[in-house]
Amino acid sequence: MSDAIRPIGMPKWGLAMTEGKVNAWLVEEGAEIAQGDEILEIETSKITNVFESPVAGRLRRRVAAEGETLPVGALLGVVADGGVDEAAIDAFVAQYRQHAAEAGAAAAAPEPVLLPAEGWTVRALRLGPEAAGESGTGPATPVLMIHGFGGDLLNWQLNQPALAADRAVVAIDLPGHGGASKVLPGGGDIAALAGAVRGAMAALAIERAHLVGHSLGGAIALQLACDAPEAVASVTLVCSAGLGPEINTDYIEGFIAADRRREMKATVTALFADPSLISRDMVDDLLKYKRLDGVLPALRAIADAAFAGGRQAAMFTDRLAALPVPVQAIWGEADRIIPAAHATAIADARRHVLPDAGHMVHMERPEEVNRLIAAFVTAADG
Amino acid sequence: MAKKSFRQAINEALTQEMRRDPRVVLMGEDVAGGLGSPGEDDAWGGPMGVTKGLMPEFGRERVLDTPITESGFIGAAIGAAATGLRPVADLMFVDFMGVCFDQIFNQAAKFRYMFGGKAVTPVVIRTMFGAGFRAASQHSQCLYPLFTHIPGLKVVIPSSAYDAKGLMIQAIRDDDPVIFFEHKMLYDDMDEVPDEPYAIPFGEANLTREGDDVTVVALGRMVKLANEAADALRRDGVACTVIDPRTTSPMDTDSILESVGETGRLVVVDEAHPRCGMAADVAALVAQEAFRALKAPVRMVTPPHVPVPFSPALEDAYLPTAARIVEAVRGVMA
Numbered sequence: 202m203s204d205a206i207r208p209i210g211m212p213k214w215g216l217a218m219t220e221g222k223v224n225a226w227l228v229e230e231g232a233e234i235a236q237g238d239e240i241l242e243i244e245t246s247k248i249t250n251v252f253e254s255p256v257a258g259r260l261r262r263r264v265a266a267e268g269e270t271l272p273v274g275a276l277l278g279v280v281a282d283g284g285v286d287e288a289a290i291d292a293f294v295a296q297y298r299q300h301a302a303e304a305g306a307a308a309a310a311p312e313p314v315l316l317p318a319e320g321w322t323v324r325a326l327r328l329g330p331e332a333a334g335e336s337g338t339g340p341a342t343p344v345l346m347i348h349g350f351g352g353d354l355l356n357w358q359l360n361q362p363a364l365a366a367d368r369a370v371v372a373i374d375l376p377g378h379g380g381a382s383k384v385l386p387g388g389g390d391i392a393a394l395a396g397a398v399r400g401a402m403a404a405l406a407i408e409r410a411h412l413v414g415h416s417l418g419g420a421i422a423l424q425l426a427c428d429a430p431e432a433v434a435s436v437t438l439v440c441s442a443g444l445g446p447e448i449n450t451d452y453i454e455g456f457i458a459a460d461r462r463r464e465m466k467a468t469v470t471a472l473f474a475d476p477s478l479i480s481r482d483m484v485d486d487l488l489k490y491k492r493l494d495g496v497l498p499a500l501r502a503i504a505d506a507a508f509a510g511g512r513q514a515a516m517f518t519d520r521l522a523a524l525p526v527p528v529q530a531i532w533g534e535a536d537r538i539i540p541a542a543h544a545t546a547i548a549d550a551r552r553h554v555l556p557d558a559g560h561m562v563h564m565e566r567p568e569e570v571n572r573l574i575a576a577f578v579t580a581a582d583g
Numbered sequence: 584m585a586k587k588s589f590r591q592a593i594n595e596a597l598t599q600e601m602r603r604d605p606r607v608v609l610m611g612e613d614v615a616g617g618l619g620s621p622g623e624d625d626a627w628g629g630p631m632g633v634t635k636g637l638m639p640e641f642g643r644e645r646v647l648d649t650p651i652t653e654s655g656f657i658g659a660a661i662g663a664a665a666t667g668l669r670p671v672a673d674l675m676f677v678d679f680m681g682v683c684f685d686q687i688f689n690q691a692a693k694f695r696y697m698f699g700g701k702a703v704t705p706v707v708i709r710t711m712f713g714a715g716f717r718a719a720s721q722h723s724q725c726l727y728p729l730f731t732h733i734p735g736l737k738v739v740i741p742s743s744a745y746d747a748k749g750l751m752i753q754a755i756r757d758d759d760p761v762i763f764f765e766h767k768m769l770y771d772d773m774d775e776v777p778d779e780p781y782a783i784p785f786g787e788a789n790l791t792r793e794g795d796d797v798t799v800v801a802l803g804r805m806v807k808l809a810n811e812a813a814d815a816l817r818r819d820g821v822a823c824t825v826i827d828p829r830t831t832s833p834m835d836t837d838s839i840l841e842s843v844g845e846t847g848r849l850v851v852v853d854e855a856h857p858r859c860g861m862a863a864d865v866a867a868l869v870a871q872e873a874f875r876a877l878k879a880p881v882r883m884v885t886p887p888h889v890p891v892p893f894s895p896a897l898e899d900a901y902l903p904t905a906a907r908i909v910e911a912v913r914g915v916m917a
């Protein structure tokens with residue numbers, strides 16, 4: 202028996218999250234929980250998600266009430282063995298609250314930066330250690346995260362912080378996306394976009410990186426690995442383009458056409474296995490992005506070049522075998538944009554098709570996706 | 584993202600559009616200031632400093648200080664629009680609009696129609712409105728219902744800095760005459776505003792809160808009060824959808840009807856006078872199109888049908904408040 206009392210705090214899912222609402226407890230007080238058990242459903246202004254327990258033991262106290270909105274780090278519950286008495290838990294809760302009140306607002310969150318790359322301006326967010334670790338060993342190879350069509354670097358908000366525990370993780374906006382410039386240097390095809398990402402890597406002083414690409418970003422990562430294998434340590438494809446001809450062009454065209462809340466909400470429903478995850482803020486943010494000058498021509502050019510005639514123009518299946526870079530694929534089984542069957546291009550051991558998730562598998566199943574990426578890049582580092 | 588004030592947001596929209604399109608010109612009383620007199624140039628930038636800095640960048644050819652004759656320079660702006668420029672005229676207080684009704688109602692609003700669709704009038708008339716400024720009855724009115732009443736005009740009423748920038752850019756790019764209402768109590772309100780230019784389409788409401796119990800429709804500064812009321816009510820378990828139509832002509836009636844279809848209850852908050860105002864207009868829309876969805880009579884939260892008082896105590900009592908909105912919501916829930 203241990204007399205350790207462990208807190209469960211409000212998680213921080215991404216930069217923008219300052220508070221979360223406890224929608225529901227998924228376990229009863231007194232239940233034995235294992236690390237990774239789904240214990241809470243938490244709603245943020247961006248997304249609703251289940252929270253997996255970071256600790257194991259008996260859930261002694263549900264401190265947060267259902268429906269309560271609490272800041273990041275606030276005490277949600279307390280885990281301790283059955284031998285710990287109630288008074289000790291009361292004292293722990295009181296002490297934690299006092300400490301949290303004294304700590305006040307968290308340190309300023311890192312902000313994305315704008316950097317001139319060749320022919321465009323990239324917006325990038327860097328998290329994690331900058332340089333050599335305390336052990337004196339060289340810095341771990343950084344991870345570079347590349348979003349999909351119509352996305353931006355915040356698509357990785359549930360992934361980037363978790364992966365940045367022991368290495369630098371940089372998420373970028375592609376040309377025409379997010380806060381990057383809305384010009385496409387060299388055009389909208391996969392090869393040109395991969396060239397732009399190379400330019401961004403140079404601007405970020407990244408010589409070699411593990412690439413994590415979602416959808417369109419996955420095809421760009423494969424192109425980059427083919428063009429410059431020396432710059433790529435591994436490739437993680439998330440619901441990726443480039444592995445088969447099919448793509449849901451109704452979605453692509455719907456996303457380009459939608460200029461109103463109702464249309465946009467209906468369009469992005471196809472991204473998730475569980476459409477209830479789509480919040481008003483998510484739809485508003487997409488509309489705000491699409492209203493920026495230059496976005497529509499950029500999206501049009503990419504769709505015309507990369508998905509001409511409703512088919513994916515760039516295919517990498519024939520080149521995978523010769524690729525000197527390890528590649529894994531993660532897919533949502535219920536992906537309605539690019540069929541999960543495309544994952545079969547990747548060997549069984551490196552293919553992970555997750556149930557109950559759609560095209561935004563990294564938002565719907567972040568904990569599993571993060572574990573898969575972390576294990577893969579660590580193994581690839583050797 | 585950078586936080587900017589409502590004032591900065593409009594200034595940025597004007598600056599970016601003037602850089603993009605040489606046909607965009609500004610005109611109005613002291614939009615720069617200092618013309619023809621010794622002393623400081625660009626002394627004012629309009630009465631609230633919204634256009635400060637534009638004359639030094641674009642010169643007096645494009646930032647025109649006019650005489651104090653609204654009838655003259657509004658007419659000039661409309662004529663310039665009909666002949667190829669894209670003027671943004673600053674009419675200062677909407678209360679002064681009366682002297683140029685013919686130019687606006689009979690000329691600008693009618694050109695497209697009278698000339699068989701062959702003429703466009705891309706003029707924007709910026710104007711300040713609203714009470715709370717201790718400026719008495721001749722400088723505090725809303726008057727947007729008057730302009731909403733006239734087919735051929737577009738009427739825009741931003742409630743936040745983000746909306747102000749995007750709606751101003753849309754107004755300048757629009758080929759029809761646009762009356763752009765700026766609530767004088769919102770100029771210092773801060774919001775996240777992208778540095779890049781963006782246009783918000785007219786006729787698309789913004790939902791600032793979402794809830795299943797009551798639909799609250801509000802405009803301009805009233806959106807802030809409605810949000811305050813909705814937040815207070817939510818703590819008590821009453822969930823409101825707050826709809827800001829953003830433009831009253833065209834108006835996003837679909838969003839209002841859809842929401843009332845879900846909630847069955849409507850409160851309309853309007854700072855304009857209650858007779859023939861936007862509150863009455865929205866209430867009539869719902870009564871006609873969604874009567875069977877209603878679970879309770881529609882409530883309007885407006886000032887009384889009197890001029891805006893100069894006495895601070897009376898002016899405060901005149902204006903709708905978050906507490907009055909809460910009371911109305913509770914009324915339709917009862």
